[in-house]
Amino acid sequence: MPEAFRHESRKKSMTNKEKYINCFTQALEVPAEGVEKLEYQGVESWDSVGHMSLVAALEDAFGIQMDTDDIVDLSSFEKGIAIMKKYGVEI
C-alpha cells in the first residue's frame, strides 16, 4: 500500500479524540503528552498566529466553520471539547 494512501486511510479510521489531539499537536507543534492541559498562551506556539492555525486545523478535521465568538472562546484543550460539541462533534 502506498505511504500516502496508508496515511489517508489511517486518518479516516481515527477517532474524534485522536483527530482532536492531532489538531493540537500539528498546529501548535507540541507533543501529544500533556496536550490535555494546554491553555491559550500556555506554550510559546499557542499565540495568536498558532491559534488561527489551530482553528483552521479543527475546521478541516471536522468539516465545520467556527463562529468568531467560538474562536475567541477557544482558550484551552478542555474548552475546545465543549465548543466542538456545539458543532455536533463529540470528542
Added chain:
Amino acid sequence: MGLDLLRGKVAVVTGAHRGIGLAILERFVQCGADVRVVNRRADPAFSERCRALEQEHGVRISECFADFEDEAQVKDAARALCAMKPAPDILVNNVGIAGSTMMFTMTKMEAVRRSFEVNLFSAIALTQALSRQMMRQKRGSIIFLSSSAAFDGGAGIDYSASKAAVIGAARRMAVELGKFGIRVNALAPGLTRTDMGAVTSQADQAQAASRAVLGRIAEPSEIADAAAFLASDLSRFVTGQVLRVDGGILR
C-alpha cells in the same frame, strides 16, 4: 480594459448593485476574475447583467444577499461565502451609505450608528470570516472603501467619521494579516458620479471639482481601476496604505 490582471482569481465585492461597486464588478470580470457579490437584495435586472458579463468574459458571478445593517444577516452571508470553493483571493468592502447631510448638532445618534454599522462593522465582520480563509492560502488582498471625506470632513458626521474609522481598521488589519501574506489597503475616492454622489447639490459638486487639480469629479470606472490595481499582483508590495483617487485634492 481586458488585461487578464485577475485571471484565475476569485473576488468578493459587497454592494455591487450600482455605483462604484458595480464598476468594480465590471472591471474585475473584464480582468478575468470570478466574482461573488453581496448585495442588499435581489434584482432581476442586475442578475441579467451578471449573466451577460459571464458570457462576455468567460467568468462566473454568483450573488448572495444581506442587509448590512443586520449583523446576523452579515454573518449568514459570511458563512455562505466561506462555504463556497475555492476560497476568495480578493475582498472589496465597498458597501456604504451616507445618512445625514445635516449639521452634526442636528444629526441623530441613530443615523450615526446606522452608517457605522454598514460602512464599518459589516466590513469588519465579513473580513473576520474571509480573512481566515485567506490565511490558509497565505495570500489575499483586502480593499476597504474609505473616502476623501475621511480627510477633509466633506460630508455628514456619520459618513466622514465612519470612513475615517475604515482607514484605522484597514491599517490594523494590515499589521495583523501581513504575516499571512495578506495585504490590506483602502481607497479614498473623491466625489464620484454615482447615485450617492448625486445627492450632493450642483453647487457642492462644482466646488468639489474645483478643489481637484484635475478639475472634475471622478467616474466610477476610475475608482474601479484603482481597485483592480490594489487587488492584483501589480501592488504585491503595497499594504496598509490609503490610495486617494480624488483627482488631486491638494489644498
